[in-house]
Amino acid sequence: MKTIIGLIYGGKSAEHEVSLSTAYEVMQAIDYAKFDVLPIYITIQGEWCQGEKRTTPFEHKESLRFDSKGKADSIQQIIANGLAFDLAFPVLHGTNGEDGTVQGLFEVLNIPYVGNGVLASSAGMDKVSMKQLFEIAGLAQVPYVHFVRPDWEQNRAEVIEKAEKELPYPMFVKPANLGSSVGISKADDRAQLEEAIELALRFDRKIVIEEGVTAREIEMGVLGNDYPEFSVPGEIKPIAAFYDYEAKYQDDSTELVIPAEVSEEVKSKMTEMARGAYRVLDCAGLVRADFFVTANDEVYINEVNTMPGFTKTSMFPLLWQNTGMTYPEIIERLIELAMERHTAKQ
Numbered sequence: 001m002k003t004i005i006g007l008i009y010g011g012k013s014a015e016h017e018v019s020l021s022t023a024y025e026v027m028q029a030i031d032y033a034k035f036d037v038l039p040i041y042i043t044i045q046g047e048w049c050q051g052e053k054r055t056t057p058f059e060h061k062e063s064l065r066f067d068s069k070g071k072a073d074s075i076q077q078i079i080a081n082g083l084a085f086d087l088a089f090p091v092l093h094g095t096n097g098e099d100g101t102v103q104g105l106f107e108v109l110n111i112p113y114v115g116n117g118v119l120a121s122s123a124g125m126d127k128v129s130m131k132q133l134f135e136i137a138g139l140a141q142v143p144y145v146h147f148v149r150p151d152w153e154q155n156r157a158e159v160i161e162k163a164e165k166e167l168p169y170p171m172f173v174k175p176a177n178l179g180s181s182v183g184i185s186k187a188d189d190r191a192q193l194e195e196a197i198e199l200a201l202r203f204d205r206k207i208v209i210e211e212g213v214t215a216r217e218i219e220m221g222v223l224g225n226d227y228p229e230f231s232v233p234g235e236i237k238p239i240a241a242f243y244d245y246e247a248k249y250q251d252d253s254t255e256l257v258i259p260a261e262v263s264e265e266v267k268s269k270m271t272e273m274a275r276g277a278y279r280v281l282d283c284a285g286l287v288r289a290d291f292f293v294t295a296n297d298e299v300y301i302n303e304v305n306t307m308p309g310f311t312k313t314s315m316f317p318l319l320w321q322n323t324g325m326t327y328p329e330i331i332e333r334l335i336e337l338a339m340e341r342h343t344a345k346q
């Protein structure tokens with residue numbers, strides 16, 4: 001009997017479209033001699049729609065955007081009907097998908113799932129918790145401060161004062177719980193800082209402010225459970241002011257240089273830091289670890305992404321291709337790792 005993969009994509013998230021592209025590519029790459037695919041589309045409103053089991057991929061990306069014609073159009077119904085898949089492959093980015101909530105659902109249902117568990121997913125989604133854990137692991141990162149909405153509501157001057165006391169301009173202001181650069185802006189002075197905070201607060205109640213660095217952005221792929229493996233590093237060369245949402249997904253203004261031109265020393269520093277991050281967050285399956293590398297080769301960890309962009313032109317698969325693993329091989333490895341982790345828990 002073939003294993004049925006529940007491919008879960010879309011989602012009530014700013015990264016809905018990205019998830020759809022990823023799901024389309026993953027479907028093309030799955031080995032249908034070994035697996036069938038049950039597509040489960042989460043609409044932008046958050047409805048779960050279960051499709052028909054597939055033994056071949058969809059021909060068009062748009063076909064992934066279906067409604068279930070009333071058959072199973074909520075998570076409650078999908079569960080009540082008896083789960084029609086053996087392993088979950090969530091390709092969801094951001095809130096409700098990459099943040100541990102969906103992972104918790106699979107834990108409760110006791111089914112194997114691809115990627116990180118609850119802790120790594122939720123800690124990786126919250127930039128403040130992630131930084132605090134990195135600090136415990138002794139990983140170098142840029143100086144930062146953080147606050148929550150009531151701090152701002154009660155005493156704006158104090159928030160500004162704390163940021164200015166700890167950090168020089170320019171600063172980067174970020175909502176703690178998003179990805180894809182949504183709600184992030186750079187502030188060169190106090191007026192911009194206030195504006196950036198107001199913007200970030202539209203997306204989250206928890207905000208992080210960082211010292212802005214002038215540095216190259218270099219990333220590394222990690223694959224594995226207890227014994228992770230590391231890809232070659234790759235550099236993002238944005239033409240925009242910073243690597244914002246448009247640059248990431250909507251235009252060709254970034255260039256990926258793989259492998260990145262770095263010294264062996266920088267490469268091994270990055271590998272050790274990626275290993276430390278993987279361990280302190282207790283990651284499984286995969287992450288993409290993102291670094292800032294300054295002109296004098298100082299390396300700071302920026303973040304890990306527990307469900308990195310995964311289309312064929314995304315950094316993560318390209319890093320592995322350069323390390324000797326094809327796109328279908330990565331997919332197969334992720335499924336193997338999900339099974340392995342599930343078995344180890346039993």
Ligand code: ADP
Pocket residue numbers: 142172174178179180181182184210211212213214217242243244290302303
């Ligand atoms: P996301 O999780 O949304 O990708 P990041 O923290 O990676 O958020 O920030 C998005 C982008 O903003 C980075 O890729 C980088 O271009 C820029 N950036 C973020 N923080 C800093 C910083 N402290 N200094 C310089 N650039 C930064």
Ligand code: MG
Pocket residue numbers: 178179180303304305
């Ligand atoms: Mg991120």
Ligand code: MG
Pocket residue numbers: 180181290303
């Ligand atoms: Mg990032």
